[in-house]
Amino acid sequence: MGKSVNPDLAKARSQATFDPANLTNYLYGGPEKLRRKRYLPAFVFKELCTEMSLTDLCLIFLGLLTHVSDYLGLTLSIENMAAKEYKEEGFKSTDDMSREEAYEESMRRAVYTNKRVLQLNLQDQEEQYYFREIFVPGANPFALHYVMFKDAINTQGTEDQIQKWLPLAETYAVTGTYAQTELGHGTFLRGLETTAEYDVQREEFILNTPTITSSKFWPGALGKTANVAILNAKLITKGRNCGMQSFWVPLRHLETHQPLPGITVGDIGPKFGYHTSDNGFLQLNRVRIPRENMLMRYSKVLQDGTFVPPENDRLVYVPMTQFRFVVIGRSGWTLAKAVTVATRYSAVRRQSEITPGGGEVQILDFQTQQHKLFTQIASAYAMIIAAKAAKDLYDSAFSKMEKGNLEDLPMLHALTSSMKAFNTWEMATGVEQCRMACGGHGYLLASGIPQMYTDMVSACTYEGENTVMCLQAARFLNKCQEAANKGERLPQLTRFLQTSRLNISSSLDQDVDLNDIIAAYEFRAATVISEANARLNAGLAMGKSQSEAWNYASQLLVKAALAFSHWFTVRALIENMRGAGFDNSTETLLLQLAKLYALDGMLRYSGDFRKVG
Ligand SMILES: CCCCCCCC/C=C\CCCCCCCCC/C=C/C(=O)SCCNC(=O)CCNC(=O)[C@H](O)C(C)(C)COP(=O)(O)OP(=O)(O)OC[C@H]1O[C@@H](n2cnc3c(N)ncnc32)[C@H](O)[C@@H]1OP(=O)(O)O
Numbered sequence: 001m002g003k004s005v006n007p008d009l010a011k012a013r014s015q016a017t018f019d020p021a022n023l024t025n026y027l028y029g030g031p032e033k034l035r036r037k038r039y040l041p042a043f044v045f046k047e048l049c050t051e052m053s054l055t056d057l058c059l060i061f062l063g064l065l066t067h068v069s070d071y072l073g074l075t076l077s078i079e080n081m082a083a084k085e086y087k088e089e090g091f092k093s094t095d096d097m098s099r100e101e102a103y104e105e106s107m108r109r110a111v112y113t114n115k116r117v118l119q120l121n122l123q124d125q126e127e128q129y130y131f132r133e134i135f136v137p138g139a140n141p142f143a144l145h146y147v148m149f150k151d152a153i154n155t156q157g158t159e160d161q162i163q164k165w166l167p168l169a170e171t172y173a174v175t176g177t178y179a180q181t182e183l184g185h186g187t188f189l190r191g192l193e194t195t196a197e198y199d200v201q202r203e204e205f206i207l208n209t210p211t212i213t214s215s216k217f218w219p220g221a222l223g224k225t226a227n228v229a230i231l232n233a234k235l236i237t238k239g240r241n242c243g244m245q246s247f248w249v250p251l252r253h254l255e256t257h258q259p260l261p262g263i264t265v266g267d268i269g270p271k272f273g274y275h276t277s278d279n280g281f282l283q284l285n286r287v288r289i290p291r292e293n294m295l296m297r298y299s300k301v302l303q304d305g306t307f308v309p310p311e312n313d314r315l316v317y318v319p320m321t322q323f324r325f326v327v328i329g330r331s332g333w334t335l336a337k338a339v340t341v342a343t344r345y346s347a348v349r350r351q352s353e354i355t356p357g358g359g360e361v362q363i364l365d366f367q368t369q370q371h372k373l374f375t376q377i378a379s380a381y382a383m384i385i386a387a388k389a390a391k392d393l394y395d396s397a398f399s400k401m402e403k404g405n406l407e408d409l410p411m412l413h414a415l416t417s418s419m420k421a422f423n424t425w426e427m428a429t430g431v432e433q434c435r436m437a438c439g440g441h442g443y444l445l446a447s448g449i450p451q452m453y454t455d456m457v458s459a460c461t462y463e464g465e466n467t468v469m470c471l472q473a474a475r476f477l478n479k480c481q482e483a484a485n486k487g488e489r490l491p492q493l494t495r496f497l498q499t500s501r502l503n504i505s506s507s508l509d510q511d512v513d514l515n516d517i518i519a520a521y522e523f524r525a526a527t528v529i530s531e532a533n534a535r536l537n538a539g540l541a542m543g544k545s546q547s548e549a550w551n552y553a554s555q556l557l558v559k560a561a562l563a564f565s566h567w568f569t570v571r572a573l574i575e576n577m578r579g580a581g582f583d584n585s586t587e588t589l590l591l592q593l594a595k596l597y598a599l600d601g602m603l604r605y606s607g608d609f610r611k612v613g
């Protein structure tokens with residue numbers, strides 16, 4: 001690959017005031033993880049030289065390009081090589097394919113990676129993800145299988161069920177999906193209509209989608225790929241509705257892949273993005289499954305039809321909470337990719353003059369271009385680091401939950417809900433800003449940015465539509481505010497509602513103090529949460545019911561959840577940058593980046609910050 005590096009890019013890199021290696025090691029969890037992450041693409045690349053056609057080689061190389069450009073602090077000088085050969089050789093990319101062809105191409109690659117992951121015994125989920133992403137840069141037809149299908153088995157299945165089903169999933173003896181959403185309901189889970197009626201005579205469940213709106217609609221891999229679903233349905237036993245439960249439901253014959261009796265499945269058609277994911281629909285016409293097919297870790301149906309309820313009926317939601325963490329992390333990395341592509345482009349693109357007659361400059365020299373990109377570099381770091389901080393909280397809470405201690409579940413739900421909404425909205429805005437910063441070339445699919453946007457913007461909708469997720473978090477925050485109003489003890493994460501004060505020491509003529517920044521965001525969050533609570537109580541005082549008052553305050557409640565997430569992100573960014581043990585030059589730069597992120601946020605939400613003084 002010994003192509004020369006664009007001189008503008010080489011010059012820009014030579015001016016770095018820090019060592020990118022320190023930063024890259026930090027972002028990827030240390031030198032060993034980074035070594036493995038770099039080894040995998042190189043391994044794939046070498047292997048592919050023998051295994052696949054030149055076409056694939058170049059496509060993979062492009063995948064590698066976007067992949068290695070993940071390293072925020074480090075970029076490799078391979079800017080036009082792949083693109084040049086890519087065009088000259090006319091390598092087919094899925095960009096030029098029909099949806100059918102693109103799905104088949106992605107399926108071919110995904111099956112290849114599934115085999116290789118097993119042969120190479122890649123156990124670590126992140127390594128599996130990195131390996132797969134190089135081959136299948138877009139939506140992977142097996143995404144649901146890799147994540148939600150297996151997570152649901154692991155978190156909702158009994159030990160026996162895990163022993164029975166997980167090996168089938170790990171070896172691809174079955175390919176799964178997670179089928180919850182229906183044509184009529186995606187958000188309001190209590191409105192799901194699919195039924196699972198227990199037949200005590202035959203000790204079986206009869207699964208039925210009684211109406212057109214009860215058809216399962218949207219699940220990934222349902223259209224063609226999956227032959228089993230973890231399907232959520234309303235359990236009815238002894239004439240009683242026992243709420244949403246999860247079931248292992250065979251969909252297609254394991255040999256012929258044809259739909260089983262009573263099953264109607266198909267693809268829901270073209271989408272805004274995610275073209276290589278076969279999101280589908282499913283109708284069940286009184287399909288019978290054995291009693292043992294209900295995932296019974298938390299709730300059970302005994303042979304005689306007796307329903308044994310879970311200790312907490314929200315535990316059935318754990319797979320969604322788990323996947324929200326994946327989405328929170330992926331949002332930061334998606335923005336990282338987009339801003340790396342846009343920044344590298346801005347170093348090599350010369351356009352217009354700053355000084356008349358002085359010659360065309362790198363567009364990175366325009367202050368407006370720097371503002372567009374540096375704020376997004378800062379945002380990507382903030383999201384990635386906040387996701388790590390949130391995951392640490394999740395891991396400690398989840399280990400308590402596995403021992404039966406559910407006290408942190410409400411906080412966990414609020415944190416995952418609000419951070420998933422905050423990160424995906426910030427990512428969507430940021431990726432689009434990066435795309436537009438590349439001018440016409442940002443509109444080319446070959447830039448890679450349009451697909452990043454159209455694939456990942458769906459994360460604002462799936463795994464809980466963002467507005468609804470903010471309202472979910474606001475339930476928890478409002479409860480905490482009510483407790484604070486009564487002087488009661490609060491969960492650690494929301495104690496700032498009782499302690500936050502605005503004693504800012506910084507003055508306008510000096511460099512802002514980082515502790516003042518955290519205090520300002522904390523005070524803003526406390527004020528917005530308190531205002532939302534006051535509006536809710538004002539609604540009640542006007543004689544509205546609890547639900548009407550909730551709706552009356554809901555726009556402020558959404559703002560409260562986002563202000564909480566913004567505070568969590570700024571605090572995580574600053575505290576982790578200060579505590580990460582970087583050398584002075586790197587720490588100085590990162591704290592500068594943290595200030596840029598926080599001050600840009602104050603400008604974007606200046607109404608909130610002005611209001612709280
Ligand atoms: C860098 C390397 C990274 C490596 C990563 C490796 C893997 C990466 C692989 C791939 C990444 C990218 C690939 C992307 C592929 C993605 C494909 C898309 C997949 C999408 C799947 C889906 O969309 S599944 C369907 C999701 N659907 C939802 O989320 C539905 C949302 N609705 C709800 O959850 C409920 O309806 C709602 C909570 C909104 C309301 O329910 P309701 O019963 O009405 O409850 P409510 O009265 O509001 O509250 C009752 C009570 O319950 C509490 N509660 C609610 N939910 C939860 C929960 N989940 N957990 C805990 N508690 C919950 C709620 O707080 C209330 O409590 P109280 O307030 O009353 O105390």
Ligand SMILES: Cc1cc2nc3c(=O)[nH]c(=O)nc-3n(C[C@H](O)[C@H](O)[C@H](O)COP(=O)(O)OP(=O)(O)OC[C@H]3O[C@@H](n4cnc5c(N)ncnc54)[C@H](O)[C@@H]3O)c2cc1C
Nearest residue numbers: 178179180181185186187218219220458462463464465467
């Ligand atoms: C790419 C993609 C992949 C998906 N994959 C899967 C999958 O694999 N498995 C699966 O089960 N599902 C999947 N889904 C479905 C997804 O989970 C739902 O689309 C999502 O939960 C939103 O539900 P909905 O589509 O019914 O939208 P709705 O809930 O109808 O939302 C429409 C509007 O109504 C508003 N709204 C709804 N409820 C409220 C409320 N209480 N308060 C205020 N406003 C409200 C929303 O904010 C939104 O603006 C996928 C969706 C997409 C786009």
